Amino acid sequence: ALHLAKAQDGKSLEDFQKVYNAIAEKLRDEDEFDGYIGYGPNLVRLSWHVSGTFDKNDNSGGSFGGTYRFKKEADDPANKGLQNAAHFLEPIAKKFPWISHGDLYTLAGVTALQEMQGPKIPWRPGRVDADEKDTPENGRLPDASQDGSYVRHYFGRFGFTDQEIVALLGAHCLGKTHLENSGYEGPWGAATNTFTNEFFVNLLNENWKLEKNEAGNKQYNSEKGYMMLPTDYALVQDGKFRKYVEKYAKDQDAFFEDFKSAYVKLLENGIDFGKLGKAYVFKTLDEQDS
Ligand code: HEM
Numbered sequence: 194a195l196h197l198a199k200a201q202d203g204k205s206l207e208d209f210q211k212v213y214n215a216i217a218e219k220l221r222d223e224d225e226f227d228g229y230i231g232y233g234p235n236l237v238r239l240s241w242h243v244s245g246t247f248d249k250n251d252n253s254g255g256s257f258g259g260t261y262r263f264k265k266e267a268d269d270p271a272n273k274g275l276q277n278a279a280h281f282l283e284p285i286a287k288k289f290p291w292i293s294h295g296d297l298y299t300l301a302g303v304t305a306l307q308e309m310q311g312p313k314i315p316w317r318p319g320r321v322d323a324d325e326k327d328t329p330e331n332g333r334l335p336d337a338s339q340d341g342s343y344v345r346h347y348f349g350r351f352g353f354t355d356q357e358i359v360a361l362l363g364a365h366c367l368g369k370t371h372l373e374n375s376g377y378e379g380p381w382g383a384a385t386n387t388f389t390n391e392f393f394v395n396l397l398n399e400n401w402k403l404e405k406n407e408a409g410n411k412q413y414n415s416e417k418g419y420m421m422l423p424t425d426y427a428l429v430q431d432g433k434f435r436k437y438v439e440k441y442a443k444d445q446d447a448f449f450e451d452f453k454s455a456y457v458k459l460l461e462n463g464i465d466f467g468k469l470g471k472a473y474v475f476k477t478l479d480e481q482d483s
């Protein structure tokens with residue numbers, strides 16, 4: 194059965210907005226991280242990795258139990274580099290001990306996306322920390338060296354459509370790959386900390402060359418120093434995915450709308466929020482600077 198979300202006694206929008214603001218202010222303060230990209234992309238990746246372990250067949254994994262805090266999951270080779278995001282969140286967890294880890298990891302991704310000028314992401318609290326024994330085994334996160342049918346099958350585990358898969362991968366407009374983390378390097382030119390439809394524009398407009406990188410892994414590189422993973426490039430090789438790439442390259446509003454829905458589905462997979470009321474939509478720091 195799905196995990197039942199539990200209301201944090203007496204906590205309201207104002208309390209969670211305080212957590213949002215603490216994360217957002219720390220993002221602004223610590224802007225030098227990773228060559229001045231900042232922690233935003235890393236926090237978004239963490240929110241996806243803690244949710245991407247979900248398996249609808251036995252309802253194991255997923256964002257509910259906050260099991261990333263346990264060694265087995267944090268040490269998954271697929272999570273290499275996310276120690277930075279986890280370390281960034283430690284003082285936030287200390288300042289707000291009442292928030293569950295699952296709520297903190299997902300709220301941090303929402304905060305980072307909104308502060309990087311992405312869409313407003315409705316977010317619901319109620320995840321409850323699980324025991325260490327409930328930590329999913331390693332190996333549930335995707336392999337970047339694969340093709341379109343692999344990507345379709347992988348996300349089928351969450352019940353995602355082709356359109357949701359393409360929208361979700363648009364998050365690769367953020368940040369970069371790091372050879373020491375994943376065995377992929379770059380992009381030097383397009384690593385950003387602003388959420389846009391650039392990933393789709395790059396996919397269609399650059400001419401991509403498949404090359405072996407210093408780690409011996411194949412990746413697509415363009416003259417401008419942009420890069421795509423094989424799973425990124427699969428989105429233009431596979432006709433059914435390609436039509437959504439073309440849609441989002443032309444229409445950033447459609448991308449924002451579809452990304453928001455797919456990202457909420459990713460973060461809430463496996464959780465029954467029941468009658469816990471509607472989702473919170475947080476104000477950005479700029480919207481509060483009045
Ligand atoms: C086929 C599915 C996916 C694959 C194979 C994949 C693979 C990767 C790899 C290899 C990296 C580089 C990690 C590093 O070297 O530091 C990366 C980074 C990233 N991924 Fe994905 N990813 C996938 C889906 C997603 C999704 C669904 C999201 C969010 C909704 C996402 C968000 C990010 C972000 C923001 C970064 C940059 C992190 C940073 O700059 O530290 N990815 N991804």
Ligand SMILES: Nc1c([N+](=O)[O-])cnc2ccccc12
Binds near residue numbers: 365368380392419422
């Ligand atoms: N910025 C990125 C791009 N890009 O085109 O800017 C492509 N793929 C990526 C894969 C993982 C992380 C960042 C990516």
